Amino acid sequence: MNFDHDFFVGFAKSYGLFYMMAFFFATVIYAYWPSNQKKFDDAAKSILEEDEVSQK
């Protein structure tokens, strides 16, 4: 294969677009998957729990 200027332009314009869009959708689906919600809520609260522990 000839790795010249046109090859990289073509590569960037085709494959580049698809993998970035695919990655974007994968991230959004992961972030908004309903069963993940509890995990994320727990994680968001987890850093605040230290204070609660101290009050016991």
Added chain:
Amino acid sequence: MISQLTRDERSSAMILCTILVIFGGVLGIAGRDDVLGFHGALLAACGIGLLFMIMNRYHDAEPDPDGIKKYYDDPTKVGVIVSMIWLVFATFIGDWVAWLLVFPEATFDAGWASFGRLRPVHTTGVIFGFGGNALIATSFHVLQRTSRARLSDNISPWVVIIGFNLFCLMAVTGYMFGITASKEYAEPEWYADIFLVVIWVVYFVLYLRTLARRQEPHIYVANWYFMAFILVVAILHIINNLAVPVSLGHAKSYSLFSGVQDAMTQWWYGHNAVAFFLTSGFLGMLYYYLPRRAGRPIFSYRMSIISFWGITFLYMWAGSHHLHYTALPHWVQNLGMTFSIILVVPSWASAGNALLTLNGAWEKVRDDATLRFMFVAAVFYGLSTFEGSFMAIRPVNSLSHYTDWTVGHVHAGALGWVAMITFGAFYTLVPMLWNRERMYSSRLIEAHFWLALSGTVIYVFSMWNSGIIQGLMWRAYAENGTLAYSFIDSVDAMAPYYVARAVGGFLFFLGGVIGLYNIWKTIKMPAQENAPVYDLPPVVDPEPAE
């Protein structure tokens, strides 16, 4: 420091120091009267000094074996103090070079004090010395708390902290001696670069090994930002610094790249240094210390995940906007411009997430200067990421490039975002680390806040003014088609703005001095009497007593 190490660890620390002495000695002998020789001697002297420190305490009592169940915060403490010292030093140098632009004769006829040598001392000092130490210190703290695990060993955090600061010292002294690799933000020469690679690999391995011991099932989002910072900076640093030294006994090296490839590699590095050193790592700081200080969980954890991957993947392609209207192929310029514009989305998602977390706690922002530091940081983050995307548009860039507008933009980010979030994080962290009820003086935090904010605003506004005037003067044509102004006309026109900028910078420097003093006095305060919250055993007892 040393009393927290077991006898075996003291022995291995001595072996590492011996290796440092040998490495420094070899460089010193090979370099002879070259700067390389001086840096070799510097490393060897540090190694010998550390050896004496350890030997002095070698036979002291070993630490309490239960201590291993606690978090390891000594390296974080050192990192915080060293970071603030770098801040004071490097903003002083920054203000000096700002005055040099007003009074060019203020070099006192010394070569090391010329603008070209002092400017990288300032940039390296603030970015790597202040920012780098702040990132290392806070990452150790956040990593352990969010993982509920102690650092995986007691030696490698010291390798990271001490080694990184030796790298900064070699960089800063090297510039004063007149050596440079001629790449912006990557000026240190090949031997210092190789040294940093070793330190950085130790850092990443330490991070991964500690994460592997975590008690929490989920890896908190701040850790992702810190890991992206460590990993990507390693990649950038290695590739941009590929170079061939003129000899193994000489500091000078030549880059592997040349011409437009060199420019593209440099600005791929340069912009991603902004992205992953000055953004990603500090966002990690924001996602931990801001919710903690506000006492509220982050507004949208899901948004933080999406913006993390957005920032990580989009920034990689934005660097070519530094090379508009150059020999760089047009499509690469377009690529950089497009990605820079899209970047405003994840950037604003992060800034919005921070501000929405504070929504409903505005009375805390009003009353607590520490939280206000973080609030202002989020605002400046939003402003400077918008400004950056705007300036990356080619026609806008034709006005802004090579002018002080760029300098103003960088400082809106560095002072307004990076430094402000760090001050907020430090004022939250210092009482936790030293087990003090609060900072020594909340009025001094208040003073620091207003000095930092007014300094930043004065700085940024004067550079906006001077930058746009420069840009307009350079493109103004007279009626007969010639340029209306000579370059020196535009230099003359800058004088009042340069004075204003130097005054703004001085206010910011003054705030840093107050911050260092306040932190120092806090450390000198007596400890709280009740059991410290933050030294809870990170190792959860498998069979809790009912």
